Amino acid sequence: MNITTLAFILLSVMAVGSAIMMLLSKSPVHSILWLIVVFFAISGHYVLLNAQFLAVVNIIVYAGAIMVLFLFVVMLMNLNADTEPVKNYRMQLIGVISGGALLLVILSAVMKMDIQQPVQMKVGDQGLISNLGKTLFTNYVIPFEISSVLFLSAMIGAVVIGKKD
Amino acid sequence: MNNVLQIAWLLPILPLLGFIINGLGRNILSKAISGLVGCLVVFASFLLSVFIFIEVKNGNSQVVHYFDFLNVDLLKIAFAFKFDPLSSLFLLIITGVGFLIHVYSTSYMHGEPDKDFAKYFAYLNLFIFSMLLLVMGANYVVMFIGWEGVGLCSYLLIGYWFRINDYTNAANKAFIMNRIGDLGFLIAVFWLIAKTGTVEFDQVFSAATIAKLSATDITGITLLLFVGATGKSAQIPLYTWLPDAMAGPTPVSALIHAATMVTAGIYMIARSNILYTMAPVTQGVVAMVGLATAVLAATIALKQNDIKKVLAYSTVSQLGYMFLALGVGAYTGAVFHVMTHAFFKALLFLGAGSVIHAMGGEQDMRNMGGLKKYMRTTHLTFLLGCLAIAGIPPFSGFFSKDEILAAAYVHNPVLWVIGVITAVMTAFYMFRLYGMTFLGKFRGSHEQEHHLHESPAAITFPLIILAILAVVGGWIGVPKIFVHGGHRLEAFLEPVFRESNAITTKHEITHATEYMLMGVSVAGALIALIYAWRRYGKYQQIETSPKGITKILENKWYVDEIYNSTIVQPLRSLSGFFNNIIERKGIDGLVNGTGKLVNYGSRQLRWLQSGQVGAYVLLMVLGILILFIIQLFL
Amino acid sequence: MDIKAYLVLSLTLFTIGIIGVLVRRNAIIIFMCVELMLNAVNLLLVAFSKMHALSTAVKTSAAYAADAQIFVFFIMVVAAAEVSVGLAIIVMLYRNTHSVDVNFLNRLKN
Numbered sequence: 001m002n003i004t005t006l007a008f009i010l011l012s013v014m015a016v017g018s019a020i021m022m023l024l025s026k027s028p029v030h031s032i033l034w035l036i037v038v039f040f041a042i043s044g045h046y047v048l049l050n051a052q053f054l055a056v057v058n059i060i061v062y063a064g065a066i067m068v069l070f071l072f073v074v075m076l077m078n079l080n081a082d083t084e085p086v087k088n089y090r091m092q093l094i095g096v097i098s099g100g101a102l103l104l105v106i107l108s109a110v111m112k113m114d115i116q117q118p119v120q121m122k123v124g125d126q127g128l129i130s131n132l133g134k135t136l137f138t139n140y141v142i143p144f145e146i147s148s149v150l151f152l153s154a155m156i157g158a159v160v161i162g163k164k165d
Numbered sequence: 166m167n168n169v170l171q172i173a174w175l176l177p178i179l180p181l182l183g184f185i186i187n188g189l190g191r192n193i194l195s196k197a198i199s200g201l202v203g204c205l206v207v208f209a210s211f212l213l214s215v216f217i218f219i220e221v222k223n224g225n226s227q228v229v230h231y232f233d234f235l236n237v238d239l240l241k242i243a244f245a246f247k248f249d250p251l252s253s254l255f256l257l258i259i260t261g262v263g264f265l266i267h268v269y270s271t272s273y274m275h276g277e278p279d280k281d282f283a284k285y286f287a288y289l290n291l292f293i294f295s296m297l298l299l300v301m302g303a304n305y306v307v308m309f310i311g312w313e314g315v316g317l318c319s320y321l322l323i324g325y326w327f328r329i330n331d332y333t334n335a336a337n338k339a340f341i342m343n344r345i346g347d348l349g350f351l352i353a354v355f356w357l358i359a360k361t362g363t364v365e366f367d368q369v370f371s372a373a374t375i376a377k378l379s380a381t382d383i384t385g386i387t388l389l390l391f392v393g394a395t396g397k398s399a400q401i402p403l404y405t406w407l408p409d410a411m412a413g414p415t416p417v418s419a420l421i422h423a424a425t426m427v428t429a430g431i432y433m434i435a436r437s438n439i440l441y442t443m444a445p446v447t448q449g450v451v452a453m454v455g456l457a458t459a460v461l462a463a464t465i466a467l468k469q470n471d472i473k474k475v476l477a478y479s480t481v482s483q484l485g486y487m488f489l490a491l492g493v494g495a496y497t498g499a500v501f502h503v504m505t506h507a508f509f510k511a512l513l514f515l516g517a518g519s520v521i522h523a524m525g526g527e528q529d530m531r532n533m534g535g536l537k538k539y540m541r542t543t544h545l546t547f548l549l550g551c552l553a554i555a556g557i558p559p560f561s562g563f564f565s566k567d568e569i570l571a572a573a574y575v576h577n578p579v580l581w582v583i584g585v586i587t588a589v590m591t592a593f594y595m596f597r598l599y600g601m602t603f604l605g606k607f608r609g610s611h612e613q614e615h616h617l618h619e620s621p622a623a624i625t626f627p628l629i630i631l632a633i634l635a636v637v638g639g640w641i642g643v644p645k646i647f648v649h650g651g652h653r654l655e656a657f658l659e660p661v662f663r664e665s666n667a668i669t670t671k672h673e674i675t676h677a678t679e680y681m682l683m684g685v686s687v688a689g690a691l692i693a694l695i696y697a698w699r700r701y702g703k704y705q706q707i708e709t710s711p712k713g714i715t716k717i718l719e720n721k722w723y724v725d726e727i728y729n730s731t732i733v734q735p736l737r738s739l740s741g742f743f744n745n746i747i748e749r750k751g752i753d754g755l756v757n758g759t760g761k762l763v764n765y766g767s768r769q770l771r772w773l774q775s776g777q778v779g780a781y782v783l784l785m786v787l788g789i790l791i792l793f794i795i796q797l798f799l
Numbered sequence: 800m801d802i803k804a805y806l807v808l809s810l811t812l813f814t815i816g817i818i819g820v821l822v823r824r825n826a827i828i829i830f831m832c833v834e835l836m837l838n839a840v841n842l843l844l845v846a847f848s849k850m851h852a853l854s855t856a857v858k859t860s861a862a863y864a865a866d867a868q869i870f871v872f873f874i875m876v877v878a879a880a881e882v883s884v885g886l887a888i889i890v891m892l893y894r895n896t897h898s899v900d901v902n903f904l905n906r907l908k909n
Contacts, residue, residue, distance in 0.1 A: 012808050019815040019835060028828060035831055038812075042842055051845050054871055058841075061875050066834065066882045073886050074827060077893055095783060095821025102790045103814040109797040110806050119802055120849045126865045127845075135865045136872070147876045154880035158887040778901050783821055 004121055007048055015041035027081040028074050032067055039063040049119070051127030169216040170229055173246060176213045176256070177297040179206040183290035191283035199279075200271040203286030207267050207293055211260035214253070221253040222657065228303045228367060239362050247303035247366060251500065251661045255300040255432055258507050262424045263293050265627035269515055270416040272623035273522060285325060289420070292318035296425050300432060304364040305354050308433065312350065312397065315426045316343040322421065323413040335409040342406040346396015353389035356382065370439045370664070380444075387440050387447040391454075394430030399481050400458045400488060405725050407481055411473040415518030418473060423480050423510035428503045431487045435661070438496050442665040452492025452576070456583055459485030461722065463590040467597070468718040471528050472517050475598050479554065480510055482591060486569055489584065494669050495572030496662045497655045501642045502569060504654075505561035508638050509553040512631035516547035519620040519628065520602060524613055530598065535607040539617040542625045544603050546632040551599045553635040555592035555690045561639030567683055568642065574682055575672045585686050592693040600701030644679070805846035812839035826889050826899040830882070837878050841871045 015038050022034035039062050046055035126132075136144060183206035187199045194202075226249035235242040246252075267289060274285055295314025302308035317340075324336030358364060360382050361374045368374055378386075394400070399407040410422055421427075434441060434451070441448055459482045466478035483506050490499035521528055523540055537544045553560040556567070566588060574581035607614055619625070642654040659666075674682075717723070812835060819832030848867030893899055 008804065012804075015808070016811055016815070019812055022831070022835070023815065023819050023822065028825060031828055031831065035835065038835065039838065042838055045842055046845060049845055049849050051849075051868055054841075054845060054868055057872070057875060058838075061879055062834070062838070066879060069882060069886060070827065070831060073890060076890070077899065079825070079827070079899070091779070091783075092822045095786075096818055098783065098786050098790060099814050099818035099821060102786060102793070102817065103810060105790060105793045105797065106810055107807065109793070110803065110810070113803075115802055115850075117802065117850050117853055119805065119846055120852045124849060124852050126848060126852050127868060131865050132868060132872075135869055139866075140869055143873060147873065150876070150880050154883050158883045161884070161887040161891055779821065779824070786817055786821065 004048065008045075011041050011044045011048065015045075028079045029071070032070050032074065036063050036067050039067070046127075048121055049127065050122055050124050053127060053129045053132050169213070169220050170225070170227060170248060173213070173217060173229055173248065173301075174231065176210050176217070177294050177301065179210050179213075180290040180293040180297065182206060184287045184294060187283045187287035187290065191280040191287065194279070194283050196271075196275065196279055196282045199283035199286050200267075203290055204264065204267040204271065206290060207260060207264045210293070210297070211257075211264050214256040214260045217248055218253045218257055221248055221250055226250070226660070230303075234306065240358060242304060242306050242364055244307060245303035245365075246301040246307075248301070249661060250658050251432070251435060252300050254500065254504070254658070255428075256297065258504055259293065259296050259300065259425050262507050262511050262631075263289075263296075263420060265630055266416050266420045266424075266511065266515070269419075269518070269624055269627045270414075272621050273416055273518055274414060281325075285322075285414070288318055288321045288325070289417075292322065292421060292426075296429070299429055303366055305357065305366075305369075306364050308436075309347075309350060309354065312393075312429060312433075313347065315421070315429060316340060316347070316397070319343070319410070319421050319426055322417040323410045325413055325417070329412075332412040335406070335412040339406040339410050342403045343396045346393045346403055349389040349392025349396070351393075353386045353393070356386050356389065366436065370437075372664075375439065375443065383440055384444045384446050387437070387444045388450065390433060390437060390440075391447060391451055394434055394488075395454065396430075398427045398430030398484050398488070400430075400454050400485065401461065404458060404462070404481050405721075405728065408474050408477040408721070411471070411477050415473065415514055415521060418477070419511045419514035419518070422477065423514050424507040427480065427484055428487075428507070431484070431491065431499055431503050434488075434491050435496050435500055438491075438662055438665045439668075441491065442494065442668050448492050448494065450492075452489050452573075452580065455485045455488025455490075455492055456580060456587075457485070458482070459489065459587045460583060460590075463587050463594065464718055465721050466594045467590060468715055470531055470719075472520065472530050472533075472598060472602065473514075473528055475530075475594060476510070476513055476517060479513075479591065479595065482587065483510070483554070486566065486584070486587075489573060489580065490569040493572045493576040493580070494665070495569060496665060497642075497658050498565065498568035498572055500658060501654055502565040505553070505565040505635070505638050508631055509550045509560075509562055509635040512546060512550040512628060512635050513554065515624070515628055515631065516543050516550060519543045519624050520547075522620055522624070523617050524609065525616050527609065527613060530601040532609045532613075533602045533607070534605045534609075535603070536617065537603045540619045542619060543628065546625075546628040547603065548599065549632045550635055551595045553639075554595055555694055556588055556686060557592075557690060557694070558687060559636075559639070561635050561637070563687070564639035564642045564644070567686065568644065570686055571644075571674065571679060571682055574678075575674055581682070585689055588686055589689040589693045592690040593697045596694045596697035597701045600698055604698075604702035802846060802850050805843060809839045809843035809846070812836075812842070824900050824902060826892070826901055827886075829901065830885055830889070834878065834882070837874060841874055844868070844871050844874075 018034045018037040018041065022031045022038065025031050025034060039058060043055045043058045043063075046052075046058060183203050186202050187194065191199070226247075228245050228247045230243055230245040233241060233243050267286070270285065270289065274282055277285065292315060295311045295318055297311070299308050299311025299315060302311060320336045320340040323339055324333045326332050327336075354364060357369065361369060361377055363369060363374065375383075396403045407422055407427070411418055413421075441451070462478045462481035462485060466475050466482065469475045469478060483502070487499045487502050487506070490496070490502060519540065520533070520536060520543060523536070523543075524533065527533070549560070553562040556563045558564075570581055570584050570588070573584050607617075642652055644652055720726075816832045816836035816839065819835065820829050823829055823832070844867045848865065851867075889899060
């Protein structure tokens with residue numbers, strides 16, 4: 001059991017455990033915090049795969065910006081544990097069961113696959129920012145530009161929706 | 166004039182046109198116009214038939230082909246007309262007698278409202294059209310079209326006064342019994358197609374095709390065709406509709422149930438004569454049934470009191486004679502009797518109609534009497550008709566009936582004896598009718614007596630024409646012992662029956678025997694005639710209720726009641742069973758149950774559209790799950 | 800490291816996200832579970848990109864294996880935009896109905 005595998009298992013446990021805790025906690029603020037932990041774990045996975053740029057971007061964008069936005073909204077609405085609505089028990093059970101069934105089905109299909117190639121971990125220069133940048137600005141320039149338009153429209157949309165009249 | 170056959174298609178089209186004009190215009194045409202249209206088209210058809218007859222007499226028989234109904238791999242059914250001695254003779258009878266009856270009807274039905282009057286003539290024209298198709302058809306299919314058509318028109322005309330339930334029941338009875346016969350006809354045609362692949366007369370009757378049929382085939386086909394004939398021509402067991410059909414107007418009874426439709430069966434068998442000659446078993450059956458019917462109907466007629474019912478049973482009896490003739494192979498005799506019967510029976514019915522008209526609708530002979538002095542023309546013509554049907558020489562009935570009896574004697578003397586007895590009964594009941602109606606004192610009420618008058622010219626003119634025909638019509642069939650080179654009818658029809666005659670062995674009877682046969686039957690008829698004349702000439706109503714044999718005869722041997730209990734009631738209860746159990750519970754339950762199921766299901770499905778987003782997502786997930794399962798594992 | 804391990808991990812996280820959408824009633828939490836799903840997919844994409852890094856096709860063009868990571872980049876871009884608009888909508892809903900309960904928002908009925 002080398003260090004890589006150990007790290008992988010540790011990070012996976014952290015990710016899955018935090019996700020489940022996110023589901024189970026009553027207070028929305030706690031759920032958000034647990035989700036942030038999940039994002040950290042996933043960034044850890046990215047580091048393990050040597051996708052350095054993505055690891056950092058994940059932290060900055062997801063954990064740093066998006067989750068903070070969520071927190072703002074939750075605090076704006078003053079939601080806490082006792083205002084939280086709860087779905088009735090039967091629907092919860094059905095939800096869990098169907099989700100579990102989906103997981104089982106896909107997993108069983110996946111397990112039959114016969115893929116020989118291992119995953120390159122810890123080394124490799126695809127994740128390096130120079131390579132990514134090169135690919136981005138030669139092959140994918142147009143989507144890049146369009147994504148800026150997307151942001152513009154999102155901003156305008158958010159402002160328009162949020163207007164008080 | 167050999168172009169006549171080119172325009173022969175006009176022959177059925179003209180009455181059809183009359184039907185369409187009168188039928189569609191019944192609300193706007195006046196009685197004069199609809200009557201004129203009705204009579205004129207039939208007269209035009211009559212003229213055409215005369216020309217066609219002349220053409221055929223000159224030896225120009227042919228089949229005129231118009232188009233193909235059906236032309237598949239091995240089966241070809243054409244729409245074609247066959248003009249030969251047999252069909253041209255029947256054409257003359259149908260259009261000639263039909264025209265006279267149309268003229269008669271214009272006066273007889275003048276009491277009807279305008280649109281019913283037009284309706285009547287429309288139906289009558291349609292009947293002529295169908296009958297023409299039947300007779301002119303060059304194959305069994307076209308004949309069957311006409312066959313069905315006349316059955317339909319019979320139903321329409323019997324139930325003409327449809328507001329009276331009894332009449333519509335009678336119409337139903339006629340149609341249904343006809344239908345039973347038609348089933349036999351159809352099966353025979355199917356059998357024929359299965360075995361020979363054709364229905365055209367010329368092809369079926371050729372020696373080559375007949376060789377393809379086994380003895381069982383021929384017997385079966387001819388028997389089934391005969392079943393059809395029993396329905397249409399009112400033989401045992403399908404005859405009970407004919408007396409009830411007297412519910413229709415009298416001209417209808419004259420045309421359909423005396424002169425034309427009922428002879429369709431005879432025509433069909435005469436046309437298929439070669440098949441029958443090759444099936445002696447069927448011929449025996451035909452003769453037996455014909456004779457039995459003749460006897461049965463004559464016995465019933467002895468004790469009927471309604472003038473039209475006597476004539477109806479007389480028709481059934483005479484038809485029995487015709488079938489007897491067919492059964493012993495005397496095809497010419499049968500056709501001859503059809504012709505003379507058309508004349509004198511139509512005459513008798515029309516005369517009865519004239520009497521009924523004068524009596525203001527009364528049909529019971531017990532209330533008539535002494536009409537001789539009030540209705541001279543009707544009386545004279547009616548007397549001539551009675552003499553003809555009784556078989557008194559030199560009237561037409563004598564020659565045709567004698568021919569049949571002679572043929573029966575040759576075949577089997579027992580048949581002859583029974584035939585003579587029936588002839589005696591015929592003379593008896595006909596003169597009973599004559600005596601009760603025209604002789605003695607008037608037995609009706611006073612208002613009826615005041616109303617008595619001779620009928621107008623439109624009624625008496627056809628009577629006179631038919632009386633002349635009834636007198637002289639037999640002279641074309643004078644047997645050879647009387648006139649050298651006589652029996653022109655036989656010579657005329659010879660091509661039609663040639664092959665049959667070639668096969669049958671001819672037993673010649675000596676002149677002495679023939680004279681003896683004639684003498685016996687005439688003597689018997691005369692004795693019965695005189696006896697009935699004297700007894701019923703002074704008829705006085707006796708108020709005793711009938712008992713014994715009289716009761717059975719008056720109640721028609723209870724045949725209708727037997728049919729009712731053995732066939733009608735079980736069928737009714739069976740259909741009641743089907744209605745209540747299978748229809749109501751089974752099928753309705755199924756259909757209603759489906760409705761209820763859908764209702765229930767939709768109520769459950771309504772919860773899907775709850776508007777809850779969560780539920781939608783759940784369904785999405787479930788859907789994906791199912792899709793994956795199907796995709797990956799199935 | 801076998802790719803199957805990453806597959807299992809990613810699928811597990813994805814399923815937890817689905818269960819979260821089905822189980823929770825708070826609109827914001829549901830939104831967050833959607834983010835979790837997106838992240839699970841991101842992880843899988845990066846893992847595949849590293850898997851292809853060792854395949855023979857890459858020896859010819861070095862940029863080949865980086866496509867998946869560019870895709871992850873764009874996913875993040877879209878997620879960010881979507882979150883901003885989505886939260887704006889939720890705030891508006893809260894302003895109108897004073898609740899973030901999805902069961903309350905059944906205007907799609909009928």
